[in-house]
Amino acid sequence: MAKETGGGGETPRAVVGRLSLYLRQLELLERAGAATVSSRQLGAALELSDAQVRKDLANFGQFGFRGIGYPVTPLRAAVRAVLGVDRKWRAAVIGAGNLGRALLGYRGFQERGFEICAVFDNDASVVGKKVRGREVWPMEKMREVVRRERVELALIAVPAEAAQSVATEAAAAGVAGILNFAPVTLKVEEAVNVVNVDLGLQLEQLVFQVHQRATEARQNTAG
Amino acid sequence: MAKETGGGGETPRAVVGRLSLYLRQLELLERAGAATVSSRQLGAALELSDAQVRKDLANFGQFGFRGIGYPVTPLRAAVRAVLGVDRKWRAAVIGAGNLGRALLGYRGFQERGFEICAVFDNDASVVGKKVRGREVWPMEKMREVVRRERVELALIAVPAEAAQSVATEAAAAGVAGILNFAPVTLKVEEAVNVVNVDLGLQLEQLVFQVHQRATEARQNTAG
DNA sequence: GTGTGTGAAACCTTTCACAGCA
DNA sequence: TGCTGTGAAAGGTTTCACACAC
Numbered sequence: 001m002a003k004e005t006g007g008g009g010e011t012p013r014a015v016v017g018r019l020s021l022y023l024r025q026l027e028l029l030e031r032a033g034a035a036t037v038s039s040r041q042l043g044a045a046l047e048l049s050d051a052q053v054r055k056d057l058a059n060f061g062q063f064g065f066r067g068i069g070y071p072v073t074p075l076r077a078a079v080r081a082v083l084g085v086d087r088k089w090r091a092a093v094i095g096a097g098n099l100g101r102a103l104l105g106y107r108g109f110q111e112r113g114f115e116i117c118a119v120f121d122n123d124a125s126v127v128g129k130k131v132r133g134r135e136v137w138p139m140e141k142m143r144e145v146v147r148r149e150r151v152e153l154a155l156i157a158v159p160a161e162a163a164q165s166v167a168t169e170a171a172a173a174g175v176a177g178i179l180n181f182a183p184v185t186l187k188v189e190e191a192v193n194v195v196n197v198d199l200g201l202q203l204e205q206l207v208f209q210v211h212q213r214a215t216e217a218r219q220n221t222a223g
Numbered sequence: 224m225a226k227e228t229g230g231g232g233e234t235p236r237a238v239v240g241r242l243s244l245y246l247r248q249l250e251l252l253e254r255a256g257a258a259t260v261s262s263r264q265l266g267a268a269l270e271l272s273d274a275q276v277r278k279d280l281a282n283f284g285q286f287g288f289r290g291i292g293y294p295v296t297p298l299r300a301a302v303r304a305v306l307g308v309d310r311k312w313r314a315a316v317i318g319a320g321n322l323g324r325a326l327l328g329y330r331g332f333q334e335r336g337f338e339i340c341a342v343f344d345n346d347a348s349v350v351g352k353k354v355r356g357r358e359v360w361p362m363e364k365m366r367e368v369v370r371r372e373r374v375e376l377a378l379i380a381v382p383a384e385a386a387q388s389v390a391t392e393a394a395a396a397g398v399a400g401i402l403n404f405a406p407v408t409l410k411v412e413e414a415v416n417v418v419n420v421d422l423g424l425q426l427e428q429l430v431f432q433v434h435q436r437a438t439e440a441r442q443n444t445a446g
Numbered sequence: 447g448t449g450t451g452t453g454a455a456a457c458c459t460t461t462c463a464c465a466g467c468a
Numbered sequence: 469t470g471c472t473g474t475g476a477a478a479g480g481t482t483t484c485a486c487a488c489a490c
Contacts, residue, residue: 014481016431020424024406038449046408050449051483058451066450067490083427084434091426102325107382108406108423153429159330177433179426183247183331185269193432195425200331201243202420203314203402204306206376208239209416210400211307237459261471273471274461281473289472290468 011082015056019083021046022056026076038069085113092118092151092175094139094166095158096131099181103155104132117149120166139166146173155179167194234305238279242306244269245279249299261292308336315341315374315398317362317389318381319354322404326378327355340372343389362389369396378402390417 011019025045029037039053046053057063057070060082064070080086091114093100103109104116121127122139129136137145145151154170156163156178163182170178177193180186183201186194234242248268252260262276269276280286280293283305287293303309314337316323326332327339344350345362352359360368368374377393379386379401386405393401400416403409406424409417 011435012480016428019431020421020427021408023427024424040449049483051485052481054450055452055482062451064450065490066488067448069449082431084430085427089430098325098328102321103422105321106422109426112423112427114426152433153426155426176436177429179429185244191436193429193436195429195432197420197422197425198243199326199329199420200335201247202418203332203337203376203378204243204246204308204335205239206400206402206416206418207307207312208242208305209418210375213399213414213416235458263471272461274463275459277472278460278474285473287472288468289466290470292471 011059015059016083018046018048018052018056019079022053023076023079023083023085026072026079029072030076034072036065036069036071037075039064041069088113088115089153090115090117090149090151091153091155092116092120092146092149092170093155093157094120094142094170095156095162096121096123096126096136097157097159100155100157101131103157104134114153116155118145118151120145122162139169142166142169143173146170146175151175153177153179155181157181160184234282238282239306241269241271241275241279242302245276246299246302246306246308249295249302252295253299257295259288259292259294260298262287264292311336311338312376313338313340313372313374314376314378315339315343315369315372315393316378316380317343317365317393318379318385319344319346319349319359320380320382323378323380324354326380327357337376339378341368341374343368345385362392365389365392366396369393369398374398376400376402378404380404383407 022042025042039050043050043053054064057075061078063075063078077086093103093116096119100119100121104119109116116134119131119134119136120139120142121136126136127138152175154175156166156170158166160182163180163184164186167178167180167186167188171188171192175192178186178188180194180196181199183198188194245265248265262273266273266276277287280298284301286298286301300309316326316339319342323342327342332339339357342354342357342359343362343365344359349359350361375398377398379389379393381389383405386403386407387409390401390403390409390411394411394415398415401409401411403417403419404422406421411417
């Protein structure tokens with residue numbers, strides 16, 4: 001046996017980041033009624049090389065047919081299985097401020113099988129009320145509610161100062177993963193997975209690119 | 224001369240991603256009154272190795288002192304210069320929905336020198352009104368307003384279907400960079416820089432990690 | 447001809463280990 | 469002793485090029 005077909009083995013880090021992109025594109029293609037797609041087409045849509053696409057997809061099986069390409073539906077199913085999004089995931093939003101509300105209203109989550117089944121905040125003016133149709137619980141109820149609702153993922157959308165403490169609580173309550181929007185490096189027990197989404201950082205990355213381009217251009221002109 | 228001190232030359236891709244992290248930590252340290260910091264301390268706070276920190280910082284100059292560490296304030300200034308965040312940047316938010324509003328209310332942007340000086344939407348029920356104290360312009364006014372307000376960056380927070388078209392318009396209006404929140408691979412002229420922030424994708428990355436951990440654990444138990 | 451799967455090469459990134467200075 | 473700066477080694481990722489199948 002050469003390569004596994006399930007999602008069990010080793011999928012290189014860099015590949016996983018692109019798997020979500022392939023998945024999106026495959027869903028688009030499926031909705032458009034395409035039966036197959038070539039590595040070239042897939043790559044063109046996502047600005048990747050065809051070789052890259054083939055190498056990536058070869059990591060978890062041999063799905064392609066020579067001279068034809070990849071069958072869209074089976075490939076989509078395989079990618080979903082590898083990513084683990086072939087089932088529903090139960091999540092909680094912690095922090096009912098601007099960002100928390102935006103997350104609650106984000107259609108992309110529901111569409112992709114994420115169920116937001118709890119909302120927490122510690123602001124007395126929100127607790128007990130409903131935000132976008134969902135009751136807001138106080139932070140102290142986290143353990144209780146996370147267990148009752150079988151919450152697996154926590155989306156942390158609280159101010160930086162509060163982030164570490166709610167992360168610790170969420171981890172203690174038993175969530176398996178944290179999507180952290182606060183600009184803080186969280187310290188949690190090793191069993192809990194963390195992915196950081198720092199909007200300020202992303203904007204700085206963009207600025208760096210723009211800034212660098214401008215600097216290059218200036219050097220070409222002046223030098 | 225061995226290495227440049229400005230931000231001109233080549234800073235490896237991977238390093239840039241961490242520069243923002245260093246910057247955040249340095250600001251924290253500065254506020255706490257620390258005069259110097261060692262690569263070990265910096266690394267411990269951000270979960271990086273000390274060697275990694277030293278290699279990264281060595282890319283744009285020799286800021287450290289042997290036996291002592293790095294002086295916080297000068298290093299912070301240098302990192303800001305390399306990233307290009309040592310000046311204000313003018314940005315526009317396109318899309319005044321949930322996410323757009325969250326971006327308008329995000330304190331991190333103002334704090335870090337980003338000025339949101341225009342908001343656009345094409346929903347007649349919002350256009351002309353004020354959202355978080357800022358007037359909302361119709362999409363058709365984009366060129367005019369972007370030029371008048373000297374907008375450099377566009378934050379795209381519209382639904383996926385609309386993203387490509389507003390990106391094209393924003394590029395034509397003359398923005399130098401786009402922070403794209405829509406789950407779409409934008410095609411824009413090569414001179415315009417794009418950074419993608421796909422919330423669904425990030426959540427999938429988290430799910431992959433959790434899923435993989437669970438699978439490993441199951442194999443260790445069963446196998 | 448079209449297009450996959452895959453070794454080999456090229457490239458990039460991280461870790462190691464240590465000389466050298468305060 | 470404490471800590472930086474840096475070559476060399478190790479590890480990972482991307483590109484290339486082509487055998488092979490439809």
